[in-house]
Amino acid sequence: xxxxxxxxxxLLDRINSGVATDKEIEDYNRxxxxxxxxxxxxxxTGEVHEDILVDVKNKINFNEKHLKIISWFKIAVAAxxxxxxxxxxxxxxxxxxxxxxxxxxxQPSDISPGTNKAVxxxxxxxxxILSNAQNGQLTLQGNSRITKIDNGVLAYENIKQKGxxxxxxxxxxxxxxVPKGGTYQMVLPDGTKVWLNSAxxxxxxxxxxGKYRKVRVSGEAYFEVAKDPDQPFIVETHDTKxxxxxxxxxxMAYENESEVKTTLLDGVVKAEIPNSQKGILLKPGQQAxxxxxxxDINVEKVDAADAAAxxxxxxxxxxxxxxxxxxxxxxxxDVKVEYxxxxxxxxxxxxxxxxxxxxxxxxxxKVAGISTEFKHHxxxxxxx
Numbered sequence: 001x002x003x004x005x006x007x008x009x010x011l012l013d014r015i016n017s018g019v020a021t022d023k024e025i026e027d028y029n030r031x032x033x034x035x036x037x038x039x040x041x042x043x044x045t046g047e048v049h050e051d052i053l054v055d056v057k058n059k060i061n062f063n064e065k066h067l068k069i070i071s072w073f074k075i076a077v078a079a080x081x082x083x084x085x086x087x088x089x090x091x092x093x094x095x096x097x098x099x100x101x102x103x104x105x106x107q108p109s110d111i112s113p114g115t116n117k118a119v120x121x122x123x124x125x126x127x128x129i130l131s132n133a134q135n136g137q138l139t140l141q142g143n144s145r146i147t148k149i150d151n152g153v154l155a156y157e158n159i160k161q162k163g164x165x166x167x168x169x170x171x172x173x174x175x176x177x178v179p180k181g182g183t184y185q186m187v188l189p190d191g192t193k194v195w196l197n198s199a200x201x202x203x204x205x206x207x208x209x210g211k212y213r214k215v216r217v218s219g220e221a222y223f224e225v226a227k228d229p230d231q232p233f234i235v236e237t238h239d240t241k242x243x244x245x246x247x248x249x250x251x252m253a254y255e256n257e258s259e260v261k262t263t264l265l266d267g268v269v270k271a272e273i274p275n276s277q278k279g280i281l282l283k284p285g286q287q288a289x290x291x292x293x294x295x296d297i298n299v300e301k302v303d304a305a306d307a308a309a310x311x312x313x314x315x316x317x318x319x320x321x322x323x324x325x326x327x328x329x330x331x332x333x334d335v336k337v338e339y340x341x342x343x344x345x346x347x348x349x350x351x352x353x354x355x356x357x358x359x360x361x362x363x364x365x366k367v368a369g370i371s372t373e374f375k376h377h378x379x380x381x382x383x384x
Contacts, residue, residue, distance in 0.1 A: 111333050111335065113354055113356060114354070115183075116131065117181075118131070118176055120176050123142075130154060141206040142207055143158055143206070144156045144157060144159065145159050146206075152185070156186070156187060158189050172206045172207075175201055176201060177201040179198070181333060189205075189206065189207050190208050192233065195222040197310055198220075200217070200218060200219025201219060203215065203217075212231060212233075213228070214234040214236065218253060220310075225246050225249075225267075232245055233246070237260055241271075242269050247268060248266040248267065249282075250304075260289070261287055262282065263286075263304050264285070264304060268281060268283065272297075278295070280297055284304065313355060315328060315353075317348040318349055321347055321348075322343055322347075322370060329361065336379070337380075338378055339381045341382070344383075348368075362379070
């Protein structure tokens with residue numbers, strides 16, 4: 001048993017360092033399969049493999065501003081949900097979708113993951129349901145042509161020269177809103193790329209004029225900002241102001257979360273609290289958390305790619321509490337959450353493929369020690 005543990009730990013170390021061969025990854029996946037079988041059926045000897053402590057982290061690297069999926073996500077192709085639960089240490093679970101008994105009274109298997117859907121609200125209040133709109137030009141707003149292009153991306157294009165006051169008599173604002181169970185991408189008039197997560201919105205001008213490029217976000221968004229030193233880019237939320245020249249970062253500012261988090265992947269940003277003197281410059285790999293109650297700013301070094309995993313179809317769970325996880329499931333699957341007997345204290349690591357049906361996620365949580373019921377479009381989290 002000890003030799004087996006050492007071998008698995010060696011494989012995991014090589015995977016974490018990014019040097020594992022395809023055969024070593026296959027060997028590790030086979031161990032994951034055996035591990036799962038042991039948890040469900042129990043081995044003849046009654047041994048439990050949960051004493052193998054591992055540091056489970058997503059290994060998402062980025063190359064010249066663009067994230068790419070490497071070894072760790074390669075494992076996740078075989079094990080669509082990878083979870084680790086914290087009980088004084090990390091215990092690894094590779095979940096292959098079996099159905100344990102007694103987990104749900106009403107099967108949520110028909111509740112599929114989110115899709116590309118959003119509503120665009122124009123200056124005059126007119127709305128366009130983008131999931132119903134055909135590809136091609138949708139309308140004109142001031143000096144911008146609005147187009148829905150392939151793969152459900154909304155693009156704004158200036159059709160007159162930028163910054164010419166004669167061509168910009170007034171600033172027009174549009175808003176893109178993504179409901180629960182949705183996600184969407186867009187390109188702003190300056191070429192900045194934006195990804196919006198579930199239950200999120202962005203308000204923006206149809207053309208950037210003046211000293212700043214300024215937008216306002218609610219919920220979660222990832223930005224790849226087009227460089228323009230003469231016109232800094234500003235993202236505002238209710239609790240945070242982020243100023244950049246050209247960079248890649250993620251901002252999470254949901255109303256039902258206790259903190260606003262800004263995570264920098266590339267470049268430099270300044271995160272500050274509006275109407276105060278509190279602000280901090282972030283470097284790549286740092287995250288600024290603003291506590292809504294105290295208005296304090298905390299900065300820590302993180303695996304910044306974790307924050308952007310969602311734009312590649314994965315939900316990263318690095319150090320997530322049960323409540324944080326349930327908030328994300330609520331938004332992505334458009335369901336309600338209720339707790340019976342308090343919120344479990346465990347924390348998670350690992351990842352979930354966002355294309356997974358809800359029933360499979362709840363099955364994985366059951367194996368990881370979180371029992372739930374599903375009734376009336378609601379996840380009910382049961383006591384430990």
